[in-house]
Amino acid sequence: MKKYIIIGLLSCFTYGQQTPAPKQTKSILITGGKAHLGNGKVIENSIISVKEGKIAMIQDGTNFKPEKHDIYIDASKKHIYPGFIGANATLGLVEVDAVKASDDESEMGQMNPHIRSIIAYNTESGLVEAARPNGVLLAQIAPRGGRFSGTSSVVQLDAWNWEDAVVKENDGIHLNWPSSYSRSGWWAEPGGIEPNKNYEKQITEIQDFYNDAKAYLNSNPTLRDIPYEAMKGLDTGDKRLYIHVDGEKEIVDAILFKKKNNISKMTIVGGYYAFKNIPLLKENNVSVLLRRVHDLPLLEDEDVNLPYKNAKLLDDGGILIGLQNAGDMERMQIRNLPFYAGTCAAWGIDKERALQLITFNTAKILGIDANYGTLETGKSATLFISEGDALDMRTNKVTVALINGRSISLESHQTELYDRYKEKFEAQAKE
Structure with missing residues (x-):
């Protein structure tokens, strides 16, 4: 009986994690973001190429035309950070x-x-x-x-x-x-x-x-x-x-x-x-x-x-x-x-x-x-894009996150509850 009580309690308080992202198979190009490299340096208008889980290139993107990539992410007016x-x-x-x-x-x-x-x-x-x-x-x-x-x-x-x-x-x-x-x-x-x-x-x-x-x-x-x-x-x-x-x-x-x-x-x-x-x-x-x-x-x-x-x-x-x-x-x-x-x-x-x-x-x-730890060529593409300053709780809003080049889910129990009740109160406001 005790066994079933424990299982019941755990089911009430835990939440299954999102399915892990598959291995990166397509190249990704992130353009226009303000890249905070993690070593004290910043690139205001960056361009980042991600291939096979690694940062293949990171540099100033002004007047630079990169080679063709499979996926393009526009990070203009956003901030990019190492994980x-x-x-x-x-x-x-x-x-x-x-x-x-x-x-x-x-x-x-x-x-x-x-x-x-x-x-x-x-x-x-x-x-x-x-x-x-x-x-x-x-x-x-x-x-x-x-x-x-x-x-x-x-x-x-x-x-x-x-x-x-x-x-x-x-x-x-x-x-x-x-x-x-x-x-x-x-x-x-x-x-x-x-x-x-x-x-x-x-x-x-x-x-x-x-x-x-x-x-x-x-x-x-x-x-x-x-x-x-x-x-x-x-x-x-x-x-x-x-x-x-x-x-x-x-x-x-x-x-x-x-x-x-x-x-x-x-x-x-x-x-x-x-x-x-x-x-x-x-x-x-x-x-x-x-x-x-x-x-x-x-x-x-x-x-x-x-x-x-x-x-x-x-x-x-x-x-x-x-x-x-x-x-x-x-x-x-x-x-x-x-x-x-x-x-x-x-x-x-x-x-x-x-x-x-x-x-x-x-x-x-x-x-x-x-x-x-830093955004550098040859290192793991473990990074994220935020709409604002990631060190400020008022502006940090992560929109994209990569771990070893894999685009991971940012959904959680909290975000699901947010979306659920947001929909509820928006519907009530229209009544």
Whole structure:
């Protein structure tokens, strides 16, 4: 009986995704649009040729006559962008928070670097579909929970299954760094802040696990240890270590952990107080996937606008930064990713540099910048056309989106409801 109740609940809250687009077989020419390349450059009157899933040509279209194409798209008075990238996302891992059977974002235990989130990724999730109409076309699917949460992978958001979706498999391991303090109370009645007496012990446990994994990988074991095997690649740079941490002291300790263990590539995820450690971050080539921009300060006596200013502080300091959306209702809110970048622009970052926070910068951090993140000849034709500024919620209206040259559907449960009730009220207005 319980089985049927769960199925019934899921059917009430989920919505089947549109059929994935077929492989591109016809050449496409996009003309007249203002192309925001994602690397800080803009072509006012662009011409873009798309063939076999790649950008075959992109340049100024003034007085230029291209060769014949199969499909022509007039983007005059519109804007063209590379597909936005949602880093540190749990899209496709949870459908309904209140339905445990649809929640697969974390595993039991503390040391789980071997847990591969991609295996649980559900391409049929209605929340995946809801992100695309705002230009979010790629995402890093990351695990949650424990100390070592597991291994993330990068996907494109129009696929039949996770194997089809993968852009980069097993890109990095996620580590939740302990906090040096704890809070009492709850959000409605916050209490005081107390030191975490087990902080040093918890760091020692992380170091011991890393030491054991390294010893295992340097030996010829007779019995396999899968969690230890998953740690392979952190020292060589084949995998990136994503350390989820916000505090100033904790960020320093995390960087010292990187130095001590010769970890090649490391990114701070969250990094609320990273601006206080800019020289150390820069010296150790540590990038930051910044905490959600639309949020409140962590402490009541801080500048209420600090979350908005954080990106500029780090950008001015020469730190490679991207944006991410972890937090309450994160899967539903990932569609707001472009507007986080817009907020960063409103608080001091140049508009084209703000765009890089969810395109080129994020692609570099995730290790997919050879094919994604910018509009350049030879790269994947993963892009979209908007009637207005895509970083402004008042004007962003995506009309065409391509993933690897495939023209994808922009329909979702929300758009169907919009069309349904629009028709209803228009009919009533005529009565």
